Structures are given as C-alpha cells and as structure tokens.
Amino acid sequence: MNSKPSISDVTVARRRPLSPNIQIYRPQLTSVLSIANRITGVVLSLGAVGLVIWLTAAAMGPRAYGAVHGVGSSWGGRIVLFGFTFAFFLHLCGGIRHLVWDTVHGFELRSIYISGWAVVGGSVALTVAAWTVSLLLAG
Amino acid sequence: MRSPLARAEGLGSAKGGVKHWWAERVSAVALVPLTVWFLGSVIAHAGGDYDAVITWLKTPLASLAMxxxxxxxxxxxxLGLQVVIEDYVHSDARFAALIAVRLGCLALASAGIVATLRIVFSP
Structure with missing residues (x-):
C-alpha cells in the first residue's frame, strides 16, 4: 500500500537489543493498578455490550426481557455480574485517582501508595456493599 | 489546552493527542455520576420485574440520563480501546481494529438509544 515500513518490519529486520521489560520486574502496587485500570476498561467494554442487550430486550417485550433477566439471575450470570461490578468499581476509583493526578496532586511516593490502597480497599468495599444491598432488596 | 505559543510554533504532536486526552477526561467526569446513578437504580429494581423496569425507564429523568x-x-x-489497540497491535490489523472499534461503539450507542426511545414511546 505504501513504501513506509511498519513498526514490526523494522523490529524484525534489525533485531535491536530490547531493554528489560515487565517480565523481570517484581509486581508493585503501582504497576499492578496501572495495568488493572486498562484490563478493567476492556472488560467493562463487554459490560457495555451487555447493557445494550439488556435495554434492547426490555424494548422488545416481556418475553425477551425475561430471557435476558433469567441469564443474569442464574448462578453463572451472577458470578459474571459480580466480576463486572468489581471491575466497574476498580475502574471508577482508579479513574478518580487519575483525575486527581491530572490536577498535579498526589504524586509523592507516600501519596501514591495511600491512594493506591484506597482504590483497592474502596473497590472491594463498594462491590460487597452493592451486592449486599441488592440481595437484601431482592429478598 | 495547548498554549498559543506552542500552537504558533508548531511544537508537540501535530495529531489529535490533546483532543483525545481532553475528551477522555470530560467523558470520565460525566460517567462518574451517570454510572453510579445507573448502578443504584438497577440495585433498587433488583427484585423488580419487567413492569418495574419499564415504568422506571419511562420517567423523563431516567430516559434522559440513560x-x-x-x-x-x-x-x-x-477512546480507551483506541489507545489499547494503538499500544499492542502493530500489524496491519491495527487500522481495521481501530475502524471496527469506532463503528462498533457508534452502532452500540445507537442501538441503546433506539431501545430507550422505543420504551419511552411504547404505549
């Protein structure tokens, strides 16, 4: 299509030495939360597809809605929805942490770890709270 | 967000990086109350049947917020999936993947809005 070599062509052709990558580093809270924010974002994209399926079923009528609701209420469905809930809260809390960073606050190493553990603790607590209230209301 | 001097001198990326970054933040700020509202509403209707969900979605606030x-x-x-693809897909599939994500998101948003409007205007 064009004469410009792609990035992969250049890499294969030259065999340049690569600097050490993630595989030799011990996982740290900072790096784990960084990649977790990206993974949960991709997972939540699938959750967004689920939202559209749920809305479309509701628009189609009681039978279609009942089928989708049945899948969501099954044990397998509940486990998946629990996972989506945790992914949502982790991405939400991690996203708020990023928005605070965007205001150039909280970059000291101590602050980074405090906010990091707050994201982990907050996500777990909010997930458990959401499901507790949900199950209590459902009776 | 670019300073007038940087713009005038043509420094920095000549592409849409600033616009992308800014749009990601604006949508993120909007999504904080919207997603929390949605999750709270779904939990409130957790034991609710079809009629409860339809009644809720027919209210002006719920349909507008949805x-x-x-x-x-x-x-x-x-915006998020675009960055993931740009970071990890280096083959010729990158262009196709970027187009698929953009069109897929457009189609899904449209389908969701059509479904919401069908519920609002259903008898």
Whole structure:
C-alpha cells in the first residue's frame, strides 16, 4: 500500500537489543493498578455490550426481557455480574485517582501508595456493599 | 489546552493527542455520576420485574440520563480501546481494529438509544 515500513518490519529486520521489560520486574502496587485500570476498561467494554442487550430486550417485550433477566439471575450470570461490578468499581476509583493526578496532586511516593490502597480497599468495599444491598432488596 | 505559543510554533504532536486526552477526561467526569446513578437504580429494581423496569425507564429523568449515559459510555469506550489497540497491535490489523472499534461503539450507542426511545414511546 505504501513504501513506509511498519513498526514490526523494522523490529524484525534489525533485531535491536530490547531493554528489560515487565517480565523481570517484581509486581508493585503501582504497576499492578496501572495495568488493572486498562484490563478493567476492556472488560467493562463487554459490560457495555451487555447493557445494550439488556435495554434492547426490555424494548422488545416481556418475553425477551425475561430471557435476558433469567441469564443474569442464574448462578453463572451472577458470578459474571459480580466480576463486572468489581471491575466497574476498580475502574471508577482508579479513574478518580487519575483525575486527581491530572490536577498535579498526589504524586509523592507516600501519596501514591495511600491512594493506591484506597482504590483497592474502596473497590472491594463498594462491590460487597452493592451486592449486599441488592440481595437484601431482592429478598 | 495547548498554549498559543506552542500552537504558533508548531511544537508537540501535530495529531489529535490533546483532543483525545481532553475528551477522555470530560467523558470520565460525566460517567462518574451517570454510572453510579445507573448502578443504584438497577440495585433498587433488583427484585423488580419487567413492569418495574419499564415504568422506571419511562420517567423523563431516567430516559434522559440513560441516553446521556450511552453517549458518554461509548465515547469513553471508543477512546480507551483506541489507545489499547494503538499500544499492542502493530500489524496491519491495527487500522481495521481501530475502524471496527469506532463503528462498533457508534452502532452500540445507537442501538441503546433506539431501545430507550422505543420504551419511552411504547404505549
């Protein structure tokens, strides 16, 4: 299509030495939360597809809605929805942490770890709270 | 967000990096209340049947918030997945993947909005 070599062509052709990558580093809270924010974002994209399926079923009528609701209420469905809930809260809390960073606050190493553990603790607590209230209301 | 001097001197990226970064933040800020509202509403209707969900979605606030949620959610999703593809897909599939994500998000947002409007205007 064009004469410009792609990035992969250049890499294969030259065999340049690569600097050490993630595989030799011990996982740290900072790096784990960084990649977790990206993974949960991709997972939540699938959750967004689920939202559209749920809305479309509701628009189609009681039978279609009942089928989708049945899948969501099954044990397998509940486990998946629990996972989506945790992914949502982790991405939400991690996203708020990023928005605070965007205001150039909280970059000291101590602050980074405090906010990091707050994201982990907050996500777990909010997930458990959401499901507790949900199950209590459902009776 | 670029300073007038940087713009005038042509420094920095000549592409849409600033616009992308800014749109990701604006959609993120919008999604904080919208997603929390949605999750709270779903939990409140957890034991609710079809009629309860339809009655809820027919209220002006719920239908309006749902449409704004769909717009912000799929805009944010498209921007986020675009970065993931740009970072990890180096083959010729990159261009196809970027187009697929953009069109897929547009189609899903449209389908969600159409479904919401069908519920609002159903008898």
């Amino acid at each position: 449409i704004v949620l769909l717009l912000a959610l799929f805009h944010h999703t498209a």
